Amino acid sequence: MNATEAVNATVITVRIARDGKRYPADRVLPPEQRQQAHALAHGLVHRDKLSIRQAQRELLEVHAIRRSVGSIFSDLHRYQCSRCAE
Numbered sequence: 001m002n003a004t005e006a007v008n009a010t011v012i013t014v015r016i017a018r019d020g021k022r023y024p025a026d027r028v029l030p031p032e033q034r035q036q037a038h039a040l041a042h043g044l045v046h047r048d049k050l051s052i053r054q055a056q057r058e059l060l061e062v063h064a065i066r067r068s069v070g071s072i073f074s075d076l077h078r079y080q081c082s083r084c085a086e
């Protein structure tokens, strides 16, 4: 297999967002979605007391946002909710 064939064989997984558009999965999110992902992940873990793995499943199944466990973990520290500020 040469390099061109290798590129063509790459499988690009997509997620379908609530607006019906397809986005590449597990890639850099647009800024507004990144903010939303941080806030959602934080809310699920801090407010709803989910484990990171439960939050990961919720993000994927409910919000069509695919995040790695490591990304979710860092999301928790990138966002402050009103409870954090108390």
Ligand SMILES: [Zn+2]
Pocket (backbone or CB within 6 Å): 042, 046, 047, 079, 080, 081, 082, 083, 084
């Ligand atoms: Zn918080």
